Amino acid sequence: MSPPPPPLGRARKRDAQLFDPALCDAELVDVRSQFTQGRWARARALLVGTGDDWDRRGHRVVVLAQTPAATAWAREWLLAEPESADAATLLACASVFGALRHKGTPAAAEEACRRAAALLPADPTPWLGLLLLSRAFGSEEEFSRHFDQVRARHREHHHAHHLMVAKLAERVLVSGQDPLHEVYDFAAWAAEESPADSPLAVLPVVAHAERYRVLAATHGHSPEAAAAHWAGRRARQVLRSAFDWWLEWERDDHPRNRVDLNFLAHAKLCEGRPAEAAALFHRIGSHATRAPWSYPDRDPQKAFLAARGVALGTA
Known part of the structure; x- marks a missing residue:
C-alpha cells in the first residue's frame, strides 16, 4: 500500500525546491553551492570520485555547468591544472550553456568541447556538450x-538518448498515421538493445510524450486530444511495459531516475490511471522535472502540482 500524502506544510516547503536539475544527488547539491562561490576544489574531488560512471558524470557536469559564473570558475581551475580533463570538460559544458544563453559563441563552445574530448577520449561528456550545442545550432547531420x-563511448547514455528522442519527435511524418512515426521505432530499438535493468526501458514512454509535445504545438492541445494520444494500442503497451519494468527494477541508484519517473507519472495520468501515478509521485517527491509537465507550453509548476493533487487525492 502506498504511504499517505505528506502533511501540507512539509509539502509546501518541498515545493519550493521543484525543478532543481541536481535531482536527488545530495552530494552534487552541496558541491554546487560551494562551486558557485568559486570553491572549485570540491567540484574537482566530486568528479574524480565519479570516475567512469558516465551517466553520473554527465549529470554532474551538466548541473555544475549551468551555475552562475561556471565558465569563470572552470577557467580558473583549468589555469591551475592545465592538463585536467575534468576542468576542461566542465569549462566546455559551461561554454555550451553560455552559448545557449547567448553569452558566448557556438564556435567557441564547440572548440572547448573538442579540446576536452582530446584530453580524455573515452569520456562521452564533451560529446554530450556538442550534442546539446547542435540541438540548438547545428544541422541534423x-x-x-x-x-x-556519445553512444560509441557509452551505449546506454541516458541524457543523449532523451535528446535524440526529442529531436526525432520533431521530424515531420511524411506518410501514414502517427503510430508509424520513426521516433517510436528508435525508442523501442534503444530499449531492446539495452540490458534488462537499463533505464532506457522507459524511453518509449518519453518518445510518446515528446511526440505529443510536437503534435499539440502543431494541432492544438485539448483534453480529448491528450486522451486519444495515450489511448492507442502501442501507447498502452509501452506504458504497461515501462510500469512493469519500474516495479521490477526501479533503478533508484541512477542519477536521472527522477526524469524517467516524471515522464512515467505524466503518462499514467494521461492514460487515466491515477492510482499508478500516485505510486510514482510518492517516489518523485520534490524532484519534479520541467519536461514533460511543461508540455505543451504549460506552466510546469502548476501542471505538476495539479497532477500530483489529482493522483494523491489532495486536489
Missing part, C-alpha cells in the same frame, strides 16, 4: 554524428 560519438 551534426546532431546525429555527435549522438553516435
